[in-house]
Amino acid sequence: MTDSDTETISVAEISDGPGGVGAEDPGTTVDLPVVDILTGRGFITGKSGSGKSNTASVLIENLLSSNFPVLIVDTDGEYYGLKQEFELLHAGADDECDIQVSPEHAERLATLALEQNVPIILDVSGYLDDAAADELVTEVAKHLFAKEKKLKKPFLMLIEECHEYIPEKGGMDEAGKMLIKIGKRGRKHGLGVVGISQRPADVKKDFITQCDWLVWHRLTWRNDTKVVGRILGSEYADAIEDMGNGEGFLVTDWSESIRRVQFHKKQTFDAGATPGLDDFERPDLKSVDGNLVSDLKEISDEKERRESEIADLRQQLEKKEAKIRQLERELEEARDLSRMADQFAQAMFQKAEAPYRGGEGRNLNRPEEKQAALGEYGAADDEDDSPKVATPDDVARAVENADDTDSESRPYPRPPLEAPDGPPWPTHGFDVPTGTEGDSGDDDAWEAAANMGDFEPADLQPAPGAENRRDVVDRMTAIVNALGEVHHGMLAHYREYGISDPLAAHVAAGETGDQHLAYGRNRSLRRAGFIRHAGRGQYEYALPDLVSDEYADLLDAEELAETVAAIEASFVDEEREDAAAE
Numbered sequence: 001m002t003d004s005d006t007e008t009i010s011v012a013e014i015s016d017g018p019g020g021v022g023a024e025d026p027g028t029t030v031d032l033p034v035v036d037i038l039t040g041r042g043f044i045t046g047k048s049g050s051g052k053s054n055t056a057s058v059l060i061e062n063l064l065s066s067n068f069p070v071l072i073v074d075t076d077g078e079y080y081g082l083k084q085e086f087e088l089l090h091a092g093a094d095d096e097c098d099i100q101v102s103p104e105h106a107e108r109l110a111t112l113a114l115e116q117n118v119p120i121i122l123d124v125s126g127y128l129d130d131a132a133a134d135e136l137v138t139e140v141a142k143h144l145f146a147k148e149k150k151l152k153k154p155f156l157m158l159i160e161e162c163h164e165y166i167p168e169k170g171g172m173d174e175a176g177k178m179l180i181k182i183g184k185r186g187r188k189h190g191l192g193v194v195g196i197s198q199r200p201a202d203v204k205k206d207f208i209t210q211c212d213w214l215v216w217h218r219l220t221w222r223n224d225t226k227v228v229g230r231i232l233g234s235e236y237a238d239a240i241e242d243m244g245n246g247e248g249f250l251v252t253d254w255s256e257s258i259r260r261v262q263f264h265k266k267q268t269f270d271a272g273a274t275p276g277l278d279d280f281e282r283p284d285l286k287s288v289d290g291n292l293v294s295d296l297k298e299i300s301d302e303k304e305r306r307e308s309e310i311a312d313l314r315q316q317l318e319k320k321e322a323k324i325r326q327l328e329r330e331l332e333e334a335r336d337l338s339r340m341a342d343q344f345a346q347a348m349f350q351k352a353e354a355p356y357r358g359g360e361g362r363n364l365n366r367p368e369e370k371q372a373a374l375g376e377y378g379a380a381d382d383e384d385d386s387p388k389v390a391t392p393d394d395v396a397r398a399v400e401n402a403d404d405t406d407s408e409s410r411p412y413p414r415p416p417l418e419a420p421d422g423p424p425w426p427t428h429g430f431d432v433p434t435g436t437e438g439d440s441g442d443d444d445a446w447e448a449a450a451n452m453g454d455f456e457p458a459d460l461q462p463a464p465g466a467e468n469r470r471d472v473v474d475r476m477t478a479i480v481n482a483l484g485e486v487h488h489g490m491l492a493h494y495r496e497y498g499i500s501d502p503l504a505a506h507v508a509a510g511e512t513g514d515q516h517l518a519y520g521r522n523r524s525l526r527r528a529g530f531i532r533h534a535g536r537g538q539y540e541y542a543l544p545d546l547v548s549d550e551y552a553d554l555l556d557a558e559e560l561a562e563t564v565a566a567i568e569a570s571f572v573d574e575e576r577e578d579a580a581a582e
Helices: 034-039 052-065 080-084 103-115 130-151 174-185 205-209 222-231 234-242 290-352 367-378 392-403 442-450 466-483 485-497 502-508 515-527 543-550 557-568 574-581
Strands: 008-014 029-033 041-045 070-074 089-092 120-123 155-159 191-197 213-216 247-252 259-263 531-535 538-541
Touching (some): 008 034, 034 191, 041 205, 052 155, 089 103, 089 290, 103 120, 130 191, 205 222, 290 466, 290 515, 466 485, 466 557, 485 538, 502 515
Parallel strands (some): 089 120
Antiparallel strands (some): 213 247, 531 538
């Protein structure tokens, strides 16, 4: 056995009073073996003002005087007074600390404590976020435990208010689990732990019962004295309520008796003492080596640089995400316009070649007819095999070119001029010649009427019969169907309210309040003629007027209502309307 194994520290004297059954006389000095204090498990308890923090400080002062470093987890900022006599690193969150630290500093702090013998006060009282303080304690404890597995150097970790980390009731967080691990396995590595609490009833009993040495100061709360009775005996539970300041029962594995002792008063400034009415001067504190602080400061600076870089990257990411959202909106709008252009072309050509106007009609949903109708506007690019999308302007030019008498230059062939069967058609002020004997009859009259000035057969309005109205219904229904569900919902909203704004219509259709997207989709409805601008950002429902214009106002009210209702059936949810009506 070496001298260091038998080294002791003097911390108290035997006290005279009930409860103690030791053989020593009152006033006998009480010495504690250093190696058992450094590597063992201890527990110090007592109500506020009973002297438990003083006892912890006396232990630490003796250890520091013998050049044994310690690490103190200070939850109330009570231990900085040790700097009056000893050079310690005061690390925490306050400006009064030597260095502000975070979990990133944990490994470096453990290295300083174990490898460079630097005593450390880890002051967690200044952290506003309990989770940040707990994480710091957890990481420091982990690194101490990991390094001690290799170093096996006697070292003490002292934990104030340990019931916050290892509570009797409720679950433990990572810090508590790590402290329990040190309590169970730290001794064989040389890492000791001391827990301090004013409420033993709140501390996990598995920790208390496994401690090598315990100090019980004055306790008065019934639940706490019950703990004393279970562990020490009923006579100690009664005596502990009347103990003086600094008095306590000392229980150790290396002594066969329970001793009632009076602990020495600490020599350094008592930062945890209750302030009195008398003024006092704060003592001068020893400073630590500047190189230690600068070393830790580099870690802080590196953390700030990383946080700054992360903030810059986050800002760039937000800008890119905003750009992606904008492009997605523009893509959706382009798709809407593409569908509108295709359907508009379909509707225009169907109108130009409707059977009742002499044409055979076209179905532009068939690719070969659509391509033939669009001509150069739907042709594939030499460098890109994908077909071009016909825009409304392309379609307008195609219809305009239909006036050219040269059929070969048109993007689609002119329908043959054939007189329609059925009742007479409106002439709109033109004198239509009638057939005479020897002439070709109605066919000649049709041909003559068709060649009067700029008059085209397509200008002739059909008689407002059910068969002709069905053609208009089919064309407009096809345009509605090409728009999509969101447009249907917006159109239904305008139908219900008459006049509204695009954003309200967009939300009513089940979409978000994205103003850019709402106005983009609203533009498609306006270009189709289903709504029109009513002023001051408002739009009104225009389908009835659109249908009326198709027949040059020749439909009576009932016929107009039937035709409009037939088109509205493509976007109005009848079940929802019935439910709303009920």
